[in-house]
Amino acid sequence: MKREPVIGLEIHLQLKTKTKLFCGCSSDYIGAIPNTNVCPVCLAVPGTLPILNDHAVELAVKTGLGLHCSICDNTRFHRKHYFYADLPKAYQITQYEHPIAVKGYVDIFAGGKEKRVRVHHLHLEEDAGKLVHPTSDGRLTGASYSLVDYNRGGMPLSEIVSEPDMNSAEEAIAYITQIRQLARYLDVSDGEMESGSLRVDVNVSLTRPDGSLGTRVEIKNINSLTSIERALEYEIARQNKVLDEGGHLAQETRLWDDVAGVTRSMRSKEGDRDYRYYVEMDLAPISAGPEYVRKIRESLPEMPWDKRERFISEYSLSPEESLHLTEQRETADYFEACVSEGAPPAKCANWMRMEVQRMLHDYGIGINNFPVPSAELGKLIIKVEKRELSNTQAKDVLAVMAEKKTSLEDAVRICGVSGGKITGTALEEAVMKIFDSEPEAVKTIREGNDKKGAKVKFLQGLVMRETRGSADPAEVASLVNSMLH
Numbered sequence: 001m002k003r004e005p006v007i008g009l010e011i012h013l014q015l016k017t018k019t020k021l022f023c024g025c026s027s028d029y030i031g032a033i034p035n036t037n038v039c040p041v042c043l044a045v046p047g048t049l050p051i052l053n054d055h056a057v058e059l060a061v062k063t064g065l066g067l068h069c070s071i072c073d074n075t076r077f078h079r080k081h082y083f084y085a086d087l088p089k090a091y092q093i094t095q096y097e098h099p100i101a102v103k104g105y106v107d108i109f110a111g112g113k114e115k116r117v118r119v120h121h122l123h124l125e126e127d128a129g130k131l132v133h134p135t136s137d138g139r140l141t142g143a144s145y146s147l148v149d150y151n152r153g154g155m156p157l158s159e160i161v162s163e164p165d166m167n168s169a170e171e172a173i174a175y176i177t178q179i180r181q182l183a184r185y186l187d188v189s190d191g192e193m194e195s196g197s198l199r200v201d202v203n204v205s206l207t208r209p210d211g212s213l214g215t216r217v218e219i220k221n222i223n224s225l226t227s228i229e230r231a232l233e234y235e236i237a238r239q240n241k242v243l244d245e246g247g248h249l250a251q252e253t254r255l256w257d258d259v260a261g262v263t264r265s266m267r268s269k270e271g272d273r274d275y276r277y278y279v280e281m282d283l284a285p286i287s288a289g290p291e292y293v294r295k296i297r298e299s300l301p302e303m304p305w306d307k308r309e310r311f312i313s314e315y316s317l318s319p320e321e322s323l324h325l326t327e328q329r330e331t332a333d334y335f336e337a338c339v340s341e342g343a344p345p346a347k348c349a350n351w352m353r354m355e356v357q358r359m360l361h362d363y364g365i366g367i368n369n370f371p372v373p374s375a376e377l378g379k380l381i382i383k384v385e386k387r388e389l390s391n392t393q394a395k396d397v398l399a400v401m402a403e404k405k406t407s408l409e410d411a412v413r414i415c416g417v418s419g420g421k422i423t424g425t426a427l428e429e430a431v432m433k434i435f436d437s438e439p440e441a442v443k444t445i446r447e448g449n450d451k452k453g454a455k456v457k458f459l460q461g462l463v464m465r466e467t468r469g470s471a472d473p474a475e476v477a478s479l480v481n482s483m484l485h
């Protein structure tokens with residue numbers, strides 16, 4: 001019987017607060033000199049007491065609501081004990097029995113179908129410091145000493161724990177991508193794996209012949225979506241191989257080695273008993289009452305999945321187009337502003353997907369920094385609709401608007417296109433170009449040897465071809481004549 005992989009994920013989101021979770025230290029620690037973004041509270045100097053950052057609670061509740069969770073109105077913190085140098089108190093303040101949000105779900109789309117992944121709970125906790133090992137690969141193995149940087153210690157995290165509802169690497173990636181999109185829509189976290197503001201621990205096991213869950217292995221140290229996919233595929237294959245050969249799997253934590261492309265055993269997994277949780281008596285319980293939750297619920301923006309559905313029904317877009325446009329809230333806002341100028345939605349979607357996307361890629365920027373305002377793109381698309389500009393001309397105009405950061409009107413003038421015709425400076429440039437490429441003909445005419453006017457006609461024809469037929473023939477004729485003499 002085939003064993004099915006069963007995957008559960010723990011996602012840590014670093015919350016976008018100004019200060020740490022229990023002290024006034026800045027949350028802007030990246031790039032700071034080690035151990036300069038610290039204070040007696042986050043360094044655990046005896047006698048100091050934590051004070052809860054209420055903005056972090058608000059962001060956690062926001063995230064919980066986005067995940068369709070119930071918000072618990074009586075929630076509190078516990079101490080989780082473990083001895084490691086990155087934790088100055090030798091315990092982490094976290095939520096254990098009473099997390100702030102429970103029983104939610106996320107709908108994902110993977111393998112051509114939709115699936116609901118249940119969220120067990122979301123809790124708040126503080127981050128640990130960072131150990132720096134002076135080895136070539138940055139790993140502990142072989143280091144004669146290690147350094148510790150507490151700048152990150154005490155940063156607010158919300159940990160989202162899923163149920164083991166995913167059965168493939170593809171589903172796991174879809175789930176992480178959906179959580180990241182939600183975090184960005186809600187503006188609760190940057191959700192960047194590169195900088196560590198989104199971190200994922202993966203739990204994976206294989207089903208037994210009777211359908212029950214097999215031994216669970218946790219994988220840590222995975223820093224990108226690609227690595228998560230590779231780590232999962234490797235680990236599923238490894239577990240299958242061990243079982244095929246009649247071996248037994250250990251319940252353990254394994255580290256992903258991205259260079260070697262393998263997982264390695266790190267330690268046997270601690271049970272909850274090893275952490276000796278007990279209530280953090282220095283912090284009062286949090287009371288997130290119905291009134292507080294209602295206010296936050298009312299402040300929520302439209303959720304990405306709701307926007308996706310609305311774009312399909314309101315603008316008659318295809319699911320793919322809608323998915324692309326709602327991937328980022330800013331892209332969706334740009335699109336809607338463009339449409340509100342009166343441009344047809346299907347055309348706006350197409351321009352954004354093709355031209356705008358290509359330019360953003362070329363410039364290496366996001367939609368937020370795109371130099372052409374949405375209203376101007378809307379007006380440009382309307383010009384194409386009214387046949388005042390051809391598609392090719394409009395693309396040139398858009399390129400000028402982006403490059404020179406000019407208005408639509410100025411760009412139209414610079415390109416020498418108006419009413420669908422090439423005119424003015426642009427037409428003169430086209431004539432000069434033809435003159436330069438045909439010096440013999442120009443010489444013949446200027447010396448008065450083109451008695452029948454055949455050479456003049458020839459030059460006019462070349463100009464018409466150069467302007468792809470978008471110049472007025474009469475204007476070309478008179479311009480060629482006046483420029484010749």
Ligand SMILES: [Zn+2]
Pocket residue numbers: 020023024025037038039040041042043154
């Ligand atoms: Zn501090």
